[in-house]
Amino acid sequence: MYDFIIVGGGSAGSVMAHRLSARSANKVLLCEAGQDTPPGNEPPEIRDSYSGQAYFDPRFHWTELKVTTQIVSHNNPDESRPPLRKYEQARVLGGGSSINGQMANRGAPTDYAEWEARGAAGWNWKDVLPYFKKVERDLDFDGPYHGKDGRIPIRRIPHEHWTRHSQAMGEACKLAGFAFLPDQNGEFVDGYFPVTHSNQDEQRVSAARGYLDRETRKRANLTISTNTVVKELLFEGTQCVGVKALVDGREQEFRGREVILSCGAIHSPAHLLRAGIGPVGHLKEMGIPVLMGLAGVGQRLMDHPSIALSSFVRRGARMNAHTRRHIQMGLRYSSGLPGTPAGDMFVAVLTKSAWHSVGEQIASLLTFVNKTYSETGQVKLASRDPRAEPIVEFNLLSDRRDLDRLMSGFRKMAALQMSAPLKAVTDKPFPASYSDRVRKIGVVNTKNKVLTAIAAVLMDGPAALRHYMIDNFIVEGFTFEQVMRDDEALEAFVRKAAIGVWHASCSCRMGAADDPMAVVDTQGRVKGVQGLRVVDASIFPVVPCANTNFPVLMSAEKIADAMQ
Structure with a gap:
């Protein structure tokens, strides 16, 4: 029995695993579908300052994931659908931070004023800046905008x-x-x-490298299970009690006091939908019993065109x-x-x-x-089968x-x-x-x-x-x-x-309790159910003016802090 089961070992999952296991009383399980990136022994393509090889290496992707970026017309079913494109969603410990361009920026203060205006109370610029600073160790600059003690080094050429x-x-x-x-x-x-980037000594510093270092991995209360594909969330009534997963191809069940989805803006809503949490019409269409009707699950997906x-x-x-x-x-x-x-x-x-x-x-x-103002994208299920990738329409x-x-x-x-x-x-x-x-x-x-x-x-x-x-x-x-x-x-x-720039976000937005399109509260807790959170880019109320990796790290730090 675990206190916390984290599904997804990407940027958010790495932060959550590090912070939650820092308290020895917490028993933490981190499940990652992809391979491990052991400290000091990461694949050379991932360690490389140049990201172009890891980015295109199918060993590190969900290889079957395809998306549409052009507008899909639902009013005119006779109109031909735009082409499907492969989407390089990371499947490796560290997630996107292990294969991305290493850009380390935060967005504009006006972004976070908008987050608060859209119902994310306590997430304006003055509230989030301390957590951006907590993430980073800026090797070039000091002062009120910069952190010097964080897990992720920042530098510039x-x-x-x-x-x-x-x-x-x-x-x-x-x-x-x-x-x-x-x-x-x-x-x-x-x-x-x-440009600022998460890199030191000409080597990438992913969230896995920064947060799941050797010292963190020595913690007796932290289990990192890679090659672990979570198939199903387990519920007793409206209480999430664990997950069913394939570990190296063998089915296992893990029980936990709380489950945290950190699978990104495409796979986190897909997990919720398969569990019966989402728009009632779509769930009924898929033949999935409705556990909790939440109209916003999978809706208003965003990226930067x-x-x-x-x-x-x-x-x-x-x-x-x-x-x-x-x-x-x-x-x-x-x-x-x-x-x-x-x-x-x-x-x-x-x-x-x-x-x-x-x-x-x-x-x-x-x-x-x-x-961007384009926020009509969506994630829907193609099938109830957890092996089937969802339908993803960015509608850029x-x-x-x-x-x-x-x-x-x-x-x-x-x-x-x-x-x-x-x-x-x-x-x-x-x-x-x-x-x-x-x-x-x-x-x-x-x-x-x-x-x-x-x-x-x-x-x-x-x-x-x-x-x-x-x-x-x-x-x-x-x-x-x-x-x-x-x-x-x-x-x-x-x-x-x-095309987008791989900044998928906003498909499980946080917002006020009375917002019918909000999926989670300001601590990532899924509305209407117990023991389940979402912590990743999908909870953004709107995509900020930034590459999304650092806003994700900040969000995970902020929610982990609220959970202590």
Whole structure:
């Protein structure tokens, strides 16, 4: 019998396991479907500062998970469904923090004012800042915005160590009138900056590495069970009393005083739905007895819509010996669209777009809507079978303001791309899409390594050959000239190419007791049932203007603190 059973060993689960087991009276079980990442013996792809290999390695994914990003029309059933895309949801200890881009930012103070306004009392900026500081050990900065004693080290690549491509982008931003901000996590204002990342000594520091270190693993009251797939939540009446799981393929039951779902914004709502907690109509449609009718389960799923403008990077401006970090600088700017807050847009500057030889020659300006208004996504069950992945519809760009800002963002990036500093180090800009072809060549295997090595030699050859290869093998559907000349072509490109940036959130939102769409209270407790919490990105009332890893770590620290 355990006091706490945590389902999911990702960012939130790692924090919860560390904090709850710090009290020796608590007996804690952490269940993770994926493999372990033992301290000091993590797979090299995960330890690497460059995230592009872990990110595309199927050993670390839920390989059957597919999603739609384009808008799904439910009013017009005859309209053809948009294509399904593979979704790289982490299945490994440390979760997303073991394979993500290691970006370590927090969002805007206005985000957390909105959380409170939407019913998450006690989650405004002054309430959450102490927990952001508790997470981190900032290696570069001190002061009121920064933590110095946390489990996750934070650092930045200094400007002098940036690639020539990143430096050129910095010069282009300066010429365009943007201020240089030495500290992205200082005051939330517009400007360009070295991005903050969770990394030390050129190695990733995942939540597993930071929170489930050797000392933590020695605790007699903590059991970490990897290769453990939770199939079912066990209930007695409306009290959650444990889980049924497959441990290395063998079925086992674990009983606990409280179960904490930390499976992320796709799998946490799926667990609730299979247990009979969710929208009554959907549960009845699936033939699942209703345990607790909660209309918000799986609803209003969010992500940050993004598009990319890519270009060929000339020799000498590519990755250098100082770091394997391919995202060294970022730009935060305000769209100026009426009603939107300052800093509503974000650009991540990638000198390298993939792990392979061609990826090393292609840079990207990845622009995403930091403050998105598209919140009509949903997670539904495809089947009652726990082995079946749920139906996931992100419905990106369901709010016209997101489409308009990606279009204007693309034009803004094009202007920077055509400025003298970037033109000097790049060639042949093109609108990029994360298509199935790009995905396939991105899978880490020998065939792709050989193919891209040959292609890269040709790309470094005569300009005419390079342009021919980009037009015929990389660009899909739209050329740079087309989208810059024709607004309709630009809109069509953005609608087709926009994808999320793996920041799935908000599908089990926390809110006030009288909010019919709230799923959990401000401590993650599921409404109407006992002994069950959700602690992960799904409880966000709205996705913040940030990569979601640090807001998840903060949320887990805050809820763990409230539970002590």
